[in-house]
Amino acid sequence: MRLLNAIISDIRFQSKQGFYLVYVIITVMYLIILSLLPESFLRIALPLVVFSDPSVLGLFFIGGIIMLEKGQGVIQVLVVSPLTTGEYIIAKVISLSVVAVAAASAITILSSSETINWFLFLTSVVLTSGIFTLFGVVINAGCNNVNQYILKTIPYMLLLVLPCFSILGSPLLYPLTLVPSVAALRLMLGAFTQITWYESAGLTLYLLLANYLLYRYAVKIFENKIVFQD
Amino acid sequence: MIFFTHYRNDSRQLFRDPVMRILIFAPLLMIGLFKIIFIFLPPILISKLSFDITQYYPYILSGIVVMISGMMGIVTGFLMIDERDGNISELISVTPLGQSGYLINRLSFAAFPAFIYSIAAPLILDLGTVPILNIFFISMLSSIYSAIIGLLIYSGADNKVKALTYAKGLNSFALFAFSDLFLLRWLTVISWAFPPYWITMVVKNPQSVSIILIAFIIHLLWFLILIFRYLKTR
Numbered sequence: 001m002r003l004l005n006a007i008i009s010d011i012r013f014q015s016k017q018g019f020y021l022v023y024v025i026i027t028v029m030y031l032i033i034l035s036l037l038p039e040s041f042l043r044i045a046l047p048l049v050v051f052s053d054p055s056v057l058g059l060f061f062i063g064g065i066i067m068l069e070k071g072q073g074v075i076q077v078l079v080v081s082p083l084t085t086g087e088y089i090i091a092k093v094i095s096l097s098v099v100a101v102a103a104a105s106a107i108t109i110l111s112s113s114e115t116i117n118w119f120l121f122l123t124s125v126v127l128t129s130g131i132f133t134l135f136g137v138v139i140n141a142g143c144n145n146v147n148q149y150i151l152k153t154i155p156y157m158l159l160l161v162l163p164c165f166s167i168l169g170s171p172l173l174y175p176l177t178l179v180p181s182v183a184a185l186r187l188m189l190g191a192f193t194q195i196t197w198y199e200s201a202g203l204t205l206y207l208l209l210a211n212y213l214l215y216r217y218a219v220k221i222f223e224n225k226i227v228f229q230d
Numbered sequence: 231m232i233f234f235t236h237y238r239n240d241s242r243q244l245f246r247d248p249v250m251r252i253l254i255f256a257p258l259l260m261i262g263l264f265k266i267i268f269i270f271l272p273p274i275l276i277s278k279l280s281f282d283i284t285q286y287y288p289y290i291l292s293g294i295v296v297m298i299s300g301m302m303g304i305v306t307g308f309l310m311i312d313e314r315d316g317n318i319s320e321l322i323s324v325t326p327l328g329q330s331g332y333l334i335n336r337l338s339f340a341a342f343p344a345f346i347y348s349i350a351a352p353l354i355l356d357l358g359t360v361p362i363l364n365i366f367f368i369s370m371l372s373s374i375y376s377a378i379i380g381l382l383i384y385s386g387a388d389n390k391v392k393a394l395t396y397a398k399g400l401n402s403f404a405l406f407a408f409s410d411l412f413l414l415r416w417l418t419v420i421s422w423a424f425p426p427y428w429i430t431m432v433v434k435n436p437q438s439v440s441i442i443l444i445a446f447i448i449h450l451l452w453f454l455i456l457i458f459r460y461l462k463t464r
Contacts, residue, residue: 032414057398071390
C-alpha cells in the first residue's frame with residue numbers, strides 16, 4: 001500500500017511537471033520522422049527510436065527529480081517516514097517506466113502496422129527503463145547541480161551506448177551482450193524481428209538480474225551519499 | 231562599465247568551475263567528432279547504400295548549429311535556475327547590475343560561445359560553400375537562438391525537474407530545421423514561426439536578403455516577447 005501510494009504520488013508529480021505533455025510532443029515528432037521511412041527500414045528504425053528515447057528517459061529525469069526533492073527536504077523526511085529507501089527508489093523506477101511504456105507504445109502503435117511481439121516489447125521497455133533510471137540514481141550521488149549531473153552521465157552513456165554498435169558487427173562480438181544496454185537492445189530488436197524463445201528468455205532473465213543488482217547498489221549509494229551524506 | 235566588470239568577474243568564476251568549463255568547451259569536441267564522421271561517412275554511404283548524403287549538407291550544417299546553440303542555451307538556463315535556487319540571482323539583483331543586467335550577463339554566457347562555435351562549425355566542417363558574410367549572419371542568429379533557449383528554460387521553469395522537461399521538449403525545435411525534407415505543407419507552415427527553420431533557410435539561400443531579414447525578425451520577435459514576458463512576470 002505504501003509503495004502504491006508512493007508510485008501514485010510520483011506519477012502525479014511527473015504529470016504536474018509536464019512529463020506526459022512533453023512526451024506527447026516528442027511522440028508526434030517521432031511519428032513525423034518515422035512516417036517518411038519505408039516499411040522495411042521501419043523494422044530497424046522503430047526499435048532503435050524506442051530504445052534510444054522513451055526507454056532511457058529515466059536517466060535524463062531522475063537526476064533533476066532527486067536534486068529537487070533533496071532541496072525541498074523530502075529526502076530528509078524519508079529517514080523518519082515508514083517508506084524505506086528501497087521503496088522510494090522502486091516508486092521512482094516504476095513511475096518513470098509508466099511514462100516510458102506509454103510513449104514507446106504510442107510511437108509503435110501509431111507508426112507501424114506490422115505485428116510485433118508485445119510481451120517482449122513491453123518487457124524490454126520496462127527492464128531498459130529500470131536499468132537507466134537506476135544508473136541515474138547512482139550517478140546522482142555527489143552531484144550538486146543539474147549541469148554537473150548531465151556532465152557525469154556522458155561517460156556512463158558512452159559506456160552503455162557504444163557497445164550497442166556490436167550488434168551490427170560479427171557474431172564474435174556477442175559476448176558484449178553482457179553489457180545490460182546491449183542485452184536490452186537485442187531484446188527490443190527481438191520483439192520486432194525473429195528471436196528464439198531461449199534467447200529471449202535468457203536476455204529477460206539477465207536483464208532482471210542486472211536490474212536487481214543495480215537496485216541493490218543504488219539503494220546502498222543513495223543511503224550513504226544522499227540520505228546520510230557520508 | 232559595471233556590466234563589463236561583472237561580466238569579467240563572472241566569466242572568471244564560471245571558468246573556475248570544471249563542470250562549466252567542460253560544458254562550454256564540449257561543442258568544440260562535437261564539431262571535431264562531426265568532422266571525423268563526415269570524412270568517413272559519405273564514401274561508405276555511397277558504396278554500401280548508393281546514398282549521396284552531400285545533397286543534405288545544408289540541413290546537416292544547420293542542424294549542428296541549432297544543436298550547439300540549443301546546448302549552450304540549456305546549460306545557461308540550468309546555471310541560472312541553480313543560481314535562483316541558491317538565491318544568487320536575488321543577491322545580484324540588489325547590486326548596481328540589477329535584475330535586467332543579471333539576465334543580459336548570463337544570457338551572454340550562452341550567446342557568446344554560440345556565436346564563436348557557429349563561425350567555427352562551417353569553417354571546420356567544410357560542408358559545402360557558405361559565404362563568409364552568411365556565416366556571420368548564421369552565427370548572430372545562433373547566438374540569439376541560444377539566448378532564446380536559455381530564457382525559455384529560466385523564465386518558464388520554476389524548478390529543476392520542469393527545467394529538464396522544458397529542455398527535453400525544446401530539443402524538438404531542432405525538427406523545424408529539417409521540416410522542408412518532410413514535404414508536409416502544414417509542417418513547413420508551422421515551421422515558419424520557429425527560429426531553426428530560418429537558420430536552415432539562411433544556409434540554403436545565401437544570396438537572399440529577404441530571407442536573412444525575415445530570419446532576424448523571427449529571432450528578435452521570440453527574444454523580445456520572452457524578455458517582455460519575463461519582465462512582466464517579475
